[in-house]
Amino acid sequence: MGSEVHHRTATVNGLEVFYREAGDPQAPAVVLLHGFPTSSHMFRHLIPALADRYHVIAPDHIGFGQSAMPTLQDFPYTFDALTEVTAGLLQHLGVDRFAMYVQDYGAPIGWRLALQDSDRITAIITQNGNAYEEGFVKPFWDGVFAYTQNPNPDTEAPMRGALTPEITRWQYVNGVADPSLVSPDNWVHDQALLDRPGNDEIQLKxxxxxxxxxxxxxxxxxxxxxxxxxxxxxxxxxxxIFGPGGATAFGRDLPDAEIHLIESGHFALESHLHTITEHIRDFLGRVLA
Incomplete structure (x- = not known):
């Protein structure tokens, strides 16, 4: 297959799942799991940077990117349900064991995959993919948890604000020393998909x-x-959104965790692709050898 990136779809549980794939299918697998509000588009540069050595697969979650977007009546839109589809795609592709790169929403999906079968996970790369309460930054999460505890028009309003072009752009450029490194195509692409009729209700769910x-x-x-x-x-x-306390906390349960704090923000790949790629290639080259 080489390092060329293929753009494919598969039917999983009756739903069309879009995914990007590159590399030799016989090579060690690396699954890239994206976050909100983006898609596998966030990995467009990382995939070819890893595909000479690894079989790289990056799906779009249901309701995101180019994957199916069924209505709330036709799909439950829970993290359990998103995980079920991801597991189904990997089964369809014959991927039994894999390393995973998790970011934002990709983390809880990845954690569920690991809890289902810990032996399948060969390594984890987390880029602002949270697993500890220390990672939650105020005031961002105050609004989220106020809404989850008591959904009503007053608590919903800030959550709808998180679906606006201003906040989508903010997620990409906030905390980045040189925002000119971040392509505006990112938030234009994401916002177009958020603005599809009915997608707001999916995100609120x-x-x-x-x-x-x-x-x-x-x-x-x-x-x-x-x-x-x-x-x-x-x-x-x-x-x-997910502060550095969420990164350092991994060392509490995994004393050998390798933790690198990068002077960037939520979507650090956009400004520090080469730095992150070098860390990943070095790490996987050692732990998957």
Whole structure:
């Protein structure tokens, strides 16, 4: 297959799942799991940078990117449901064991995959993919948890604000020393997909489901302690959604975790692609050897 990036779809549980794929299918697999409000588009540069050595797969979650966007009546839009589709895609592709790169929403999906079968996970790269309450930055999460605890028009308003072009752009440029390194194509692309009719209700539903991720944290921490899975944290230190405390906390349950704080924000790949790629290639080259 080479380093060329292929853009494919597969049918999983009756839903069309879009994914990007590159590299030799016989090589060690690396699964890239994106966050909100983006898609596998966030990995467009990382995929070819890894595909000479690894079989790289980056799906779009249901309701995001180019994957299907069924209505709330036709799909539950919980993190459990998103995980089920991701697991189904990997089964369809015959990927039994894999390293995973998790960011934002990709983290709780990745943690669920690990809890389902810890032996399948060969290594973890977390880039602002949270697993500890220390990672939640105020005031961002105050608004989220106020909404999840008591959904009403007053608590919903800030959450709808998170779906606006201003906040989508903010997620990309906040904390980045040189915003000119970040292509505006990112937030234009993401916003166009957020603005699709009905997508706002999908995102609000996932916001309401977010506490289920926090509830899993004790199990996730036990998984870390039991498995001693190799973990690399390459974390945008200036992220005002998941702060650097979320990165350093991994060392509590995984003393051998390799933690690198990068002078960037939530989408650190956009400003520090080469730095992050070098860390990943060095890390995977050692732990998957």
């Amino acid at each position: 996932l916001f309401r489901d977010y506490p289920t991720n926090v509830d899993l944290y004790p199990q996730v921490h036990q998984y870390f302690r039991d498995s001693r899975v190799p973990l690399l944290a390459v974390w945008g230190a200036n992220d005002e």
